[in-house]
Amino acid sequence: MTATVPPPGTTRSLRRRLWRLAETVTTPVLPSDYLDLIAPLRAGADLRGRILAVQPETPDAATLLIQPGRSWRGHVPGQYIRLGVDVDGVRQWRAYSVTSAPSRRADRISVTVKAIPDGVVSNHLVRRIRPGTIVQLDQACGDFVLPERAPSRVLFLTAGSGITPVAGMLRSGALAGSDVVLVHSAPTAADVVFGAELRGLAERGAIRLIERHTEVEGLLDVAELDTLVPDHLDRQTWACGPLGLLDAAEAHWAARGHAARLHTERFRPTVITAGDGGTVTFTRSSVTVAATGATPLLDAGENAGVLMPSGCRMGICFGCVLPLRQGAVRDLRNGQLTTALPGDGVRVQTCVSAAAGPCELEI
Amino acid sequence: MTVIQKKADNPIAHLTVEDIETLGKELDAIRERVIASRGERDAAYIRKVISTQRKLEISSRVVLLFSLFPPAWIVGTAGLSVAKILENMEIGHNVLHGQWDWMRDPKIHSTSWEWDHVAPADQWKQSHNELHHRYTNVVGKDNDLGYGIMRVDEDQPWHPAHLGQPLYNFLNACFFEYGIAAYDLDLGNKLKNGGHKDPEFRRRVRAVGRKIRRQFLKDYLLFPVLSGPSFLHTLAANFTANLIRNLWSHSVIMCGHFPEGVETFEKTSIEGETRGEWYVRQMLGSANISGSRLMHIMTGNLSFQIEHHLFPDLPSNRYQEIAPEVRALFDRYGLKYTTGSLPRQVFSAWKKVFRLALPNRRQPAAPATPLDGSTDHPTRELVAA
Numbered sequence: 001m002t003a004t005v006p007p008p009g010t011t012r013s014l015r016r017r018l019w020r021l022a023e024t025v026t027t028p029v030l031p032s033d034y035l036d037l038i039a040p041l042r043a044g045a046d047l048r049g050r051i052l053a054v055q056p057e058t059p060d061a062a063t064l065l066i067q068p069g070r071s072w073r074g075h076v077p078g079q080y081i082r083l084g085v086d087v088d089g090v091r092q093w094r095a096y097s098v099t100s101a102p103s104r105r106a107d108r109i110s111v112t113v114k115a116i117p118d119g120v121v122s123n124h125l126v127r128r129i130r131p132g133t134i135v136q137l138d139q140a141c142g143d144f145v146l147p148e149r150a151p152s153r154v155l156f157l158t159a160g161s162g163i164t165p166v167a168g169m170l171r172s173g174a175l176a177g178s179d180v181v182l183v184h185s186a187p188t189a190a191d192v193v194f195g196a197e198l199r200g201l202a203e204r205g206a207i208r209l210i211e212r213h214t215e216v217e218g219l220l221d222v223a224e225l226d227t228l229v230p231d232h233l234d235r236q237t238w239a240c241g242p243l244g245l246l247d248a249a250e251a252h253w254a255a256r257g258h259a260a261r262l263h264t265e266r267f268r269p270t271v272i273t274a275g276d277g278g279t280v281t282f283t284r285s286s287v288t289v290a291a292t293g294a295t296p297l298l299d300a301g302e303n304a305g306v307l308m309p310s311g312c313r314m315g316i317c318f319g320c321v322l323p324l325r326q327g328a329v330r331d332l333r334n335g336q337l338t339t340a341l342p343g344d345g346v347r348v349q350t351c352v353s354a355a356a357g358p359c360e361l362e363i
Numbered sequence: 364m365t366v367i368q369k370k371a372d373n374p375i376a377h378l379t380v381e382d383i384e385t386l387g388k389e390l391d392a393i394r395e396r397v398i399a400s401r402g403e404r405d406a407a408y409i410r411k412v413i414s415t416q417r418k419l420e421i422s423s424r425v426v427l428l429f430s431l432f433p434p435a436w437i438v439g440t441a442g443l444s445v446a447k448i449l450e451n452m453e454i455g456h457n458v459l460h461g462q463w464d465w466m467r468d469p470k471i472h473s474t475s476w477e478w479d480h481v482a483p484a485d486q487w488k489q490s491h492n493e494l495h496h497r498y499t500n501v502v503g504k505d506n507d508l509g510y511g512i513m514r515v516d517e518d519q520p521w522h523p524a525h526l527g528q529p530l531y532n533f534l535n536a537c538f539f540e541y542g543i544a545a546y547d548l549d550l551g552n553k554l555k556n557g558g559h560k561d562p563e564f565r566r567r568v569r570a571v572g573r574k575i576r577r578q579f580l581k582d583y584l585l586f587p588v589l590s591g592p593s594f595l596h597t598l599a600a601n602f603t604a605n606l607i608r609n610l611w612s613h614s615v616i617m618c619g620h621f622p623e624g625v626e627t628f629e630k631t632s633i634e635g636e637t638r639g640e641w642y643v644r645q646m647l648g649s650a651n652i653s654g655s656r657l658m659h660i661m662t663g664n665l666s667f668q669i670e671h672h673l674f675p676d677l678p679s680n681r682y683q684e685i686a687p688e689v690r691a692l693f694d695r696y697g698l699k700y701t702t703g704s705l706p707r708q709v710f711s712a713w714k715k716v717f718r719l720a721l722p723n724r725r726q727p728a729a730p731a732t733p734l735d736g737s738t739d740h741p742t743r744e745l746v747a748a
Contacts, residue, residue: 025585027577028477033470034421037414089406091467285474305464307472 040134043070047137049083051129052108061114061161061193062126063099067107068137074106075140077168078238078265082311082319083111084136087124091136093319094121095312097165097265098140099194101172112193114161138311138319144238144265150174151236155229157249159185159212159220159241163193165265166238170201181229185212185220185241222248233258240265266314276330278355282306282363283325291355296332297322298350306363308350315352324348327359374626375643377697386696387639393688394674397681398465405678406466412453412660413471420446424586430596443604445661448611450479452663457679459488464676481575482544486567490547496675500620500627500648507620508627510535510546514719516627521722528720532713539609544571611661614709615652619668621712622650624701645672646693651686651702658705659683669700 022031032045040048049066056062075081075098084093096111115126144165154175156166163184169175170182186192192211202209210228212220222245225232233256239249246264253262277293280300285307291300298320301308311319315333324340324347331338332352340346340359350361375383423442430436455478457463463471477484490506498504502518509515512535513528535542545551548567553559559568582601590597626647633644652658652666659666667682670689674682693700703711 021585024577024580025589027581028479029417034417037417086403086406086466086468088402089404089466090402302467305461307464307467307469307474 041067041069045069045071047071047139049109049135049137051131051133051135053131054126054129057112057193058114058191058195060126060191061112063110063112064125064129065108065110066135066137068109072106072109072137073139074102075109075168076145077102077172077174078145078165079140079142079168080144080165080312081109081111081140082138084138085121085124085129085133087120092121093136093310093313095314097142097168099164099167099171101168112161112164112167114193142265144240144263145169146174146238147236150178152177153179153231153235154181155232155235155237156180156182156184157225157237157239157241157245158182159245161193162239162241162245162265163198165240167194167197169238170198170207176206180207181210181232181235182207183210183212183220183225183228185214185245187215188213220245222252225252233261236261236263238263238265276356278327278357278359280355281358281360283360284363293330293354293356294332295354296351297329297348297353297355297359297361300355301350301361301363308363310351313351315349318349320350321347322350323362325360325362327355328357329353329359330356374647374699378643382696383639383643384637385639386692387637387642389692390642390673390689391638393685394677397674397677397685401465401678401681405680406463406468408680409454409458409463409466409471409678412449416446416449416454420450427586427593427597427600428590429593430590430600431593436596436600440600440603440607443600444607444611447479447604447608448661451608451612452615452665453660453679454478454663455480455484456663456665459484460492461676462678479578480543481540481571481578482547483570483574486547486570487543490549492675496672498633499645499672500625501630501633501644502627503630504633506546506549510542511549511551513716515621515715517719517723518627518629519719521719525720529713529717532716536610536613537606539613540605541575544575547571614705615662615665617712618652618705618708619649619665621715622701622703622708623711623715624699625650642673643698645669646698646700648672649701650708651700652705652708653702654705656683666705669702 019031025031026034035042036045039045041050047069049068049072051064052067053065054062055065078097080095080097082093082095084091086092096113098109099112100108100110113122113125115122142165146169156169158166166182170180182198184192184198186195189195189211192198195211198207198209201207214220229235233253237249237253239246239262243266246266249262250259250264253259277291277295279288280291280297281288282301282304287301287304287306289300289304291297296313298308298310298313302310309320309322313320324338324344326340326342326344328337328339329348330336330353331349332354337356338346338348338353348361378386419442423439423446426435427439427443430439455476458471458476459473459478461473464473466472469475473488480487495505495507500508502508502516509519512531514521514525548564548571549558553561553564558564582605583598586601587594587598628644628648633640636644646669649668649672651669652662654666664679664682665671667686670677670682670686671679673689674685677685690700692698
């Protein structure tokens with residue numbers, strides 16, 4: 001690594017000069033490459049975390065307790081982090097909601113992962129990862145958060161792992177004085193992530209909990225909220241779960257003229273339109289591949305060995321954005337076509353864009 | 364066709380076009396199998412080598428701070444030499460080949476790696492990966508054949524200057540990293556043909572200059588200064604470690620393509636070359652070195668030069684695993700798998716350097732048989748020259 005990265009937090013020129021000297025001594029690698037061998041979590045290092053424990057939550061979900069590096073800047077409940085983990089030797093990045101409450105010491109955070117069928121990363125994190133493993137992290141981000149002054153009446157509408165950002169909010173204590181209703185869907189009672197904890201909160205009267213066990217009762221129809229939570233339109237609502245639920249909720253709130261009170265977090269992109277495909281050139285890597293109109297540019301690049309930046313892989317974190325030097329790409333979520341000519345400076349999210357003709361990405 | 368090695372028969376005359384394509388498919392299958400099984404074990408291997416190398420380098424350099432004491436000098440110099448060899452061979456060369464890009468670790472990636480060598484990584488990647496690996500042993504195309512300063516094949520025209528080539532080769536061995544930097548710059552040609560005024564060339568020269576300065580600053584100024592009273596001893600130790608590394612890597616690399624038994628090819632032979640023919644050229648144009656596991660690691664697994672040339676981007680730790688299968692293919696298709704111990708191959712390569720310092724004793728024979736054994740399509744001939 002030749003990039004010269006000044007350690008954060010050093011403003012004094014003496015320290016900077018010493019660091020320069022250290023770089024001269026360790027050339028062609030960086031001093032940090034040596035320091036990483038002994039202190040991967042030190043201040044100034046790329047943000048990483050050490051897995052401290054893996055606690056099973058349900059048969060297919062587990063909570064990872066992580067000690068973040070000293071560069072961790074904390075999070076707001078409801079935000080997510082990007083987590084990079086080596087699965088079968090390959091670095092994979094995914095986004096997970098932080099489920100722990102913020103604490104001043106910030107030396108422990110947790111994320112809760114639900115294994116999805118054939119999910120490369122989720123299954124690894126739930127079933128295989130061992131305490132002591134170092135994982136790569138990014139600072140928390142996302143705007144699925146409570147306002148600074150908690151609303152007096154709140155509805156959480158969640159399903160499956162959609163409970164995870166909400167758990168962070170409930171645990172933070174920010175809603176202590178609020179009237180909170182949680183409508184949560186899961187296949188069975190045993191599949192409810194944090195089931196015991198949520199039921200405990202309900203017993204103590206901290207929240208009103210409505211569990212929907214879909215294997216028995218069927219999927220929740222959003223219109224049922226009229227009877228389940230008659231005042232739901234008066235509440236500030238945060239919804240997180242599968243697309244069907246979110247689409248239905250958005251339609252419901254919009255039809256009633258209260259779209260502004262609904263806040264949603266989408267976990268997967270809506271794949272509607274496949275582009276036409278085309279040859280994709282990764283200019284700096286001198287790699288050209290043919291990609292179908294259904295293959296995200298990110299996958300096309302990774303499969304060709306290009307070191308693609310990536311993040312949530314669902315179009316929300318913008319960790320994968322690259323300049324589209326020229327050509328046409330189609331957004332896999334809505335079919336929207338983006339074209340660029342040299343100098344346009346168009347940037348595209350590679351995880352949700354596919355080639356729609358020949359295109360060149362700068363990487 | 365080389366004079367001494369001149370064979371009455373073309374080494375691939377017995378293969379039909381179909382044979383060569385089938386052979387290519389069998390090699391493709393080996394490659395696919397390795398790619399499908401790359402995983403945690405391989406990632407753990409390269410990380411282990413890198414961390415071992417870094418620990419060895421740092422501890423050797425610390426020991427050398429006290430190099431005034433002879434035991435410290437010896438231990439430190441030996442450790443640093445090994446660290447530098449590992450860094451260049453098993454790590455640098457292979458990372459820069461993209462062998463570990465599949466891990467998607469930005470710290471161990473061909474696009475971000477820089478090595479302990481005066482040739483900047485990007486220039487080396489271009490001349491080595493794009494030219495040498497593509498045009499392996501094609502006379503006039505692959506400048507690795509004698510690095511542009513030596514005559515290592517009877518087909519290369521003789522010039523009185525070649526009389527000095529044993530000396531050039533020795534000097535090149537001692538200062539091999541500078542030789543490679545000059546070679547990557549195509550320095551000789553550029554100076555001869557006025558190309559040195561080309562702005563792109565000047566940019567590249569400046570990049571090499573910066574790299575040399577950084578390397579010098581580290582090995583010949585900063586570490587000696589840090590050693591205080593051991594200044595001169597550390598300087599000598601670092602020079603020695605660089606010298607040992609240069610001699611070692613030069614020897615290993617000479618063994619890859621110069622020993623007797625390795626074929627070279629004519630420029631016309633690669634026109635319209637198929638995948639199968641390209642594979643055959645790699646098979647016949649490379650030579651292995653036999654030895655222990657430690658020796659293989661120290662050569663960066665270039666002791667499996669044949670396997671490396673067939674599959675330049677497979678992880679280096681896999682070459683010795685596929686070697687028996689590759690060798691079985693050689694046997695089955697009646698091709699010669701050139702291999703030998705390090706001393707034998709080094710001797711063989713040096714012998715050639717000495718022999719070809721003199722002009723050929725006989726005229727080269729008539730053009731050899733085309734690849735498919737027929738004589739009716741000259742554009743397809745992959746002539747084992």
